[in-house]
Amino acid sequence: MIPFVRRADGVHLGMSSGERSVLTSLTEQLQQVLGGDLSSDPVAARMFPDAYPDDVDASAEFRRWTEADLVAQKTTNASTVHAWLTGAREGAFEPGDEQAWLRCLTDLRLTIADRLGIVDSASEEQSYEADAGVGLRDVYDWLGYVQEHLVETLSAPR
Secondary structure, eight states: OOOEEEETTEEEEOOOHHHHHHHHHHHHHHHHHHHSOGGGOTHHHHHSOOSSTTOHHHHHHHHHHHHHHHHHHHHHHHHHHHHHHHTSSOSSOOHHHHHHHHHHHHHHHHHHHHHHTOOSHHHHHHHTTOSTTHHHHHHHHHHHHHHHHHHHHHHSOO
């Protein structure tokens, strides 16, 4: 249950095979979302918010110039995490791996928050009581733990 471990050469993945399996599935689902039609998926508004909320034209122009690059980066982050989870990558994380993990975990939490209807602290509290999202809510909380543990591990003295 210790997702990451700091060793002399850096941070290593310490997840159990069950945890890796769950997170592998989630990263694959995220890749499917990113490879799909984002214009019809409400999660796109969470992962790619309007740069200019009060100016529809400026937001559309900004999105036109940035969205493809942002989708590509998010897809790369998910692929990097997937490689670590499946054993294609091993050893200590490089700085780029650390950032990919942090960003991918954020994207996963944003995606699940959208599916649960979490937009603020009040709706987050309500999500605990919703019958339909009990398992998904547990995954959301677990991802928060994993993300927090990674931040703490990265911040710990070497």
